Amino acid sequence: MFARPNSKYSQVAYVTNDVMAAARLFEETYGAPGFYHFTNMQPGGTIGNGPQLKIALARVGGVEIELIEPIGDGAAMFSDVLPGGSDLAIRFHHVAIRIDGPLENWEAYVASIDFDRHIVVFEGQMGDDLRFFYTDERATLGHHVEHVWMSPALSAQVTAATPTYPGAGAS
Numbered sequence: 256m257f258a259r260p261n262s263k264y265s266q267v268a269y270v271t272n273d274v275m276a277a278a279r280l281f282e283e284t285y286g287a288p289g290f291y292h293f294t295n296m297q298p299g300g301t302i303g304n305g306p307q308l309k310i311a312l313a314r315v316g317g318v319e320i321e322l323i324e325p326i327g328d329g330a331a332m333f334s335d336v337l338p339g340g341s342d343l344a345i346r347f348h349h350v351a352i353r354i355d356g357p358l359e360n361w362e363a364y365v366a367s368i369d370f371d372r373h374i375v376v377f378e379g380q381m382g383d384d385l386r387f388f389y390t391d392e393r394a395t396l397g398h399h400v401e402h403v404w405m406s407p408a409l410s411a412q413v414t415a416a417t418p419t420y421p422g423a424g425a426s
Contacts (some may be wrong), residue, residue, distance in 0.1 A: 257352065259367055261360040266319040266351035268401070270333045272344045274309045274324035280343070287313045287320060289418035305379050306330030314419040323348065332377055332389070332399070349389065349399035361386050361404035368402075384409040 257264065271277035274292070281287040290311035307326040312319055322345075325333035336346040354364045368390075376399070378388035387403040405413065 259352075259354075259364055261356050262352050262354045262364055264318075264350060265353035265403075266321055266349075266401070267347070268321035268323060268349045268351065269345050270323045270325060270336060270348045271346075272324065272337055274311050274322050276343050277322045277324075277345050278311045278313075280345070281313065281320065281322070286420070287315060287418075288420040288422070289313060290322065291413075291416045291418060305377060306333060308333065312413070312417045314414075314417050316420070319351070319417070321351075347398060349401050351401040351403055354402070354404040358383070358386075358404070358406075364402070364404075373400075381409075 269277070278287070278290040278292070282289060290313045292309070292311045294309050295305070295307065306329045308330060309324040309326060311322040314320070323333055325331075325337075333348065336348060337344050338346075354361050373390040373392070375388045376391045380386045384406040385404070387401060389399045389401050392398060392400050
């Protein structure tokens with residue numbers, strides 16, 4: 256599943272009980288260039304009616320860092336690794352494989368996955384711009400894997416909004 260046409264390792268993701276504090280820690284301690292903050296919550300529900308999440312993104316050396324704060328009881332897939340309590344907690348959660356190009360590339364990628372071996376635990380989409388699913392690879396790898404495709408327009412929008420190191424023009 257990692258070696259497929261038009262796919263590449265693109266992200267490392269952590270869950271936290273406080274996305275703002277986690278972002279500050281990544282900036283101050285690990286030199287992250289800042290974070291693009293957003294939420295999937297919207298009036299009347301969430302994207303795909305899935306768990307409610309606060310999300311922060313940064314890009315370092317071509318790899319995206321994602322911080323996720325699950326909100327409420329409907330986000331067990333994200334919150335089950337957090338220890339509880341009021342102290343800041345940050346735990347590794349998943350890596351992501353991004354599929355580039357047209358939607359047909361996504362469809363070919365999906366068709367190549369053995370879903371009997373790689374169990375889907377969460378999936379969703381946003382119109383014609385986003386497709387994703389998570390497989391539970393904890394028994395073998397110790398974490399989930401997110402599989403994601405974005406339309407070129409959405410990908411450009413997210414890339415433009417996400418603080419990046421090194422910045423444009425750096426060599």
